[in-house]
Amino acid sequence: MKLFKGRRRAKKIDQELGKGLWRQAHDRYVRGLDRYHQILEGVEDDAVHNELVAIGDQLAEQLPRVYELCRCGERDFPATEMHIPAGAHGLHAGLSRAANHLATTAEAEAMVRLSNGQLDSVRHRAQQVLDCLSEAESTLS
Template identity: 90%
Template sequence: MKLFKGRRRAKKIDQELGKGLWRQAHDRYVRGLDRYHQILDGVDDDAVYNQLVLIGDQLAEQLPRVYELCRRGELEFPATEMQIPQGAHALHSGLSRAANHVATTAEAEAMVRLSNGQLDAVRHRASQVLDSLSDAESVFK
């Protein structure tokens, strides 16, 4: 049953996000989020782990927001390839920066895990994700 459910979900994503630019933007965010959670699994200090979980939860809570931005992007600025359609630069830029910041949040988290970084750096990177998503949303306001 899970196989068919996964296929239905993938088909729905393809229909709503397309297979080009907006799907890539969504998938980049998801990969960064997955990486964050992979790194989290190796944190031994319970207090640090708990703080990192809160940050990770905040980033994960943005996934529906990212999906909706990408869905609206495909709806209003269809893209079958990787070229950014006219008028979609600010939206794509905000989504791209958000995905990059998720990746740098995971890097900062890895430094904390290795006792070479600070939780404040992870928090700062996570706030940049939120700021970038707000920038992307401004296209639709």
């Protein structure tokens, strides 16, 4: 049953996000979340772990938002390749920067895990992710 459910989900994503630019933008965000949670597994200090979980939860809660932005991108600016369609630059740039900031959030988290970084750095980078998503949303208004 899980196999068929996974196939249906993949088909729906392909249908709503396409297989080009907007699917890639969504998948980059998902990979960043996966990386963040992989690093989280190695944090031994309970207080630090709990704080990083809260930040990770906030970033994971943005996934439906990212999906919707990518869905709107595919609807308004269909892209079968990786070329950014005219008028879609702001939306794509916001999504791309959000994924980049998510990757740097995971890097900052790794530094905290190794006791060479600060939680404030992780918080700051996570806020940058949220800010970029807000910028992307503002291009659709």
